Amino acid sequence: MxxxxxxxxxxxxxxxxxxxxxxxxxxxVELRLVVPSYQGEASTPDILxxxxxxxxxxxxDRLLKWRAMRQTCLQAAADCDLVHIQTPFVAHYAGVRAxxxxxxxxxxxxxxxxxxxxxHYAPMLPSGWLKQQARNFSRRQCNALDAVVVPxxxxxxxxxDYGVTKPIxxxxxxxxxxxxxxxxxxxxxxxxGIAAERPMALFVxxxxxxxxxxxxxxxxxxxxxxxxxLLLVIAGEGPARAELQQEVAQxxxxxxxxxIGYMDRVHELPSCYAAADVFAFASTTExxxxxxxxxxxxxxxxxxxxxxxxxxxxxxGRGAVAPPAEARAYGxxxxxxxxxxxxxxQLSQDAVRYAAEWSDRAMASRLSQLYHSLAP
Numbered sequence: 001m002x003x004x005x006x007x008x009x010x011x012x013x014x015x016x017x018x019x020x021x022x023x024x025x026x027x028x029v030e031l032r033l034v035v036p037s038y039q040g041e042a043s044t045p046d047i048l049x050x051x052x053x054x055x056x057x058x059x060x061d062r063l064l065k066w067r068a069m070r071q072t073c074l075q076a077a078a079d080c081d082l083v084h085i086q087t088p089f090v091a092h093y094a095g096v097r098a099x100x101x102x103x104x105x106x107x108x109x110x111x112x113x114x115x116x117x118x119x120h121y122a123p124m125l126p127s128g129w130l131k132q133q134a135r136n137f138s139r140r141q142c143n144a145l146d147a148v149v150v151p152x153x154x155x156x157x158x159x160x161d162y163g164v165t166k167p168i169x170x171x172x173x174x175x176x177x178x179x180x181x182x183x184x185x186x187x188x189x190x191x192x193g194i195a196a197e198r199p200m201a202l203f204v205x206x207x208x209x210x211x212x213x214x215x216x217x218x219x220x221x222x223x224x225x226x227x228x229x230l231l232l233v234i235a236g237e238g239p240a241r242a243e244l245q246q247e248v249a250q251x252x253x254x255x256x257x258x259x260i261g262y263m264d265r266v267h268e269l270p271s272c273y274a275a276a277d278v279f280a281f282a283s284t285t286e287x288x289x290x291x292x293x294x295x296x297x298x299x300x301x302x303x304x305x306x307x308x309x310x311x312x313x314x315x316x317g318r319g320a321v322a323p324p325a326e327a328r329a330y331g332x333x334x335x336x337x338x339x340x341x342x343x344x345x346q347l348s349q350d351a352v353r354y355a356a357e358w359s360d361r362a363m364a365s366r367l368s369q370l371y372h373s374l375a376p
Contacts, residue, residue: 001017001021001031001032001033001034001083001084001085001086002033002034002035002069002073002083002084002085002086002087002091002092002094002095002098003017003033003034003035003036003085003086003087003091004035004036004061004062004064004086004087004089004090004091005035005036005061005062005086005087006018006033006035006036006047008038008039008041009036009038009060009061009062010206010262010265011206012111012173012286012287012288012290013086013087013111013112015173015265015290016086016109016111016151016173016290017033017035017086019173019174019175019176019360019363019364020173020174020360020363020364020367021033022176022360023174023176023360023361023363023364024364024367024368026361026364027364027365027368028368029367029368029371030046031046032045032046032047032048032076032080033046033047033048034048034050034069034072034073034076034091034094034095035047035048035049035050035091036049036050036051036052036062036064037049037050037051037052037062038062048072048075048076050064050065050068050069050072051064051065051068052064052065052090053065057239058239060237063089063090064089064090064091064094066090066094069090069091069094070094070097070098072094073091073094073095073097073098074094074097074098074101074102076098077098077099077101077102077104078102080102080104081104081371081375082099082104082105082106082107082371082374082375083095083096083098083099083102083104083105083106083107084106084107084108084109084371085106085107085108085109085145086108086109086111087111088108088110088112088114088137088138088141092108092141095108096144096145104375105146105147105374105375106145106146107145107146107147107148107149107370107374108141108142108145108148108149109148109149109150109151110138110142110148110149110150110155110159110287111151111287112287113155113158113285113287113308114134114137114138115130115131115134115135115138116131116210116284116285135162138159138162138164139159139162139163139164142159142162142164142166142168143163143164143165143166145166146166146167146374147166147167147168147169147370147374148164148166148167148168148169149168149169149170149171149367149370150168150169150170150171150287151170151171151172151173151287151288151309152170152172152287152288152308152309152310152311152312153170153311153312154308154309154311154312155170155287155308155309156168156170158308169370171363171366171367171370172288172312172358172363173288173290173360173363174358174359174360174361174362174363174364175290175293175294175297175355175358175359175360176359176360177297177355177356177359177360179265179266179270179297180269180270180273180294180295180297180298181270181297181298181352182270183269183270183271183272183273183274183275183298184271184274185271185273185274185275185276186275187271188268188271188272188274188275189275192233192258192260194231194233194258194275198229198230198231199227199229199230199231199277199338199339200230200231200233200275200276200277200278201223201230201231201232201233201276201277201278201279201280201303201334201338202232202233202235202272202273202275202276202278202279202280202295202300203216203232203233203234203235203236203279203280203281204235204236204263204269204272204273204279204291204294204295205235205236205281205283205291206236206237206238207234207236207237207238207239207240207241207244207259208238208239208240209239209240210283210285211238211240211282211283212282212283212284212285212305213234213240213244213282214244214247215282215305215325215327215330216232216280216282217244217247217248217251217253217257218327219282219327219328219330219331219334220232220253220256220257220331221251221253221331222327222328222330222331222332222335223331223332223334223335223338224256224331224335225331225335226332226335226336226339227334227335227338227339230256230334230335230338231256231257231258232256232257232258232280233257233258233260233272233275233276234257234258234259234260235260235261235262235263235269235272236261236262236263237261237262241259244259245259260272269294270298273294273295273297273298273300274298274299274300276295276300277300277338277344278300278301278302278303278334278337278338278344279291279292279295279296279300279301279302279303279304280302280303280304280334281302281303281304281305281310282304282305282325282330283305283307283310284305284307284308284325285307285308286307286308286309286310287308287309288309288310288312288313289304289309289310289313292304292310292313292314292320293313293355293358295351296319296320296351296352296354296355297351297352297355297356299348299349299351299352300348300351301319301320301321301337301344301347301348301350301351302314302319302320302321302351303320303321303322303323303330303333303334303337304320304321304322305322305323305325305330306322307325313358316354318350318351318353318354319347319348319350319351319352319353319354319355320347320351321333321337321347
């Protein structure tokens with residue numbers, strides 16, 4: 001696998017790669033990763049680190065050195081059967097080049113809907129022009145591969161609309177259920193000064209504009225009308241945090257919003273999920289929405305907008321409520337769920353059962369079968 005991002009950089013792509021890395025071995029698949037080095041992490045036999053420099057205006061990420069990435073990918077592919085690309089930047093071109101030179105099939109997972117993201121990072125350019133460039137870019141990259149994996153049916157349709165002609169396989173990232181089943185919500189609340197009986201809604205994710213956290217802040221006053229003790233907890237880091245904190249202060253919502261920063265996925269995040277009564281999510285650009293399933297696995301039902309990749313998760317209406325994408329309607333739905341304790345309990349039970357259908361082993365089995373079909 002090749003990628004422009006991996007742990008310790010936390011995001012959905014890193015999580016997806018690591019989830020499959022930890023489970024594919026059970027199905028006879030050996031993985032070798034070629035990924036960035038962030039703080040001088042040493043390479044291991046199965047994780048090869050490539051140096052880079054911080055991306056301008058986004059120092060959490062790395063712009064990999066082309067020559068080093070190209071040589072490392074070519075070396076790593078020497079005794080492999082297939083190349084699987086995870087990101088569309090330097091890793092994509094190095095991965096395709098290595099696969100073609102080695103005579104190997106090459107596939108990619110299309111994780112991100114770039115046409116919806118670019119306008120947040122280049123607001124000075126016309127949004128329509130940016131979207132068209134993103135579509136053309138994605139079409140060219142995908143059609144240079146032997147197969148494409150997408151995490152949702154909505155993303156599959158979007159790529160077909162772009163003009164992608166190569167086979168597109170819908171294959172979500174699975175959830176390591178055990179990781180999220182044993183959190184201690186009471187301990188988390190004590191550590192962060194949250195009363196045990198206080199209604200708590202939780203957002204977990206990159207604190208960036210494309211996550212639509214502004215919408216949650218728009219909806220919150222409507223929820224407070226009938227649920228005045230509600231606390232919205234925002235867990236995560238990102239470039240929009242300072243601006244959002246300022247917005248909270250300007251709206252006079254300091255008593256109802258708490259930013260708690262990054263949560264360690266192993267030791268802190270499960271308890272963070274368990275502490276919440278509901279998981280609040282408003283992103284309309286997710287290609288899957290893994291955090292929804294993580295929350296559900298912890299028994300925390302979701303109140304989320306059904307858009308793009310989250311549709312596949314939310315459409316069955318199991319363990320989740322999907323209000324209209326309007327601030328008042330969303331806020332009222334959030335309060336209604338929180339105030340109806342019997343319904344909240346039932347949603348929690350449904351969430352755990354539903355999340356089990358998205359296990360990491362089930363999805364790893366499907367990916368292993370796809371690998372064998374491309375490289376028999």
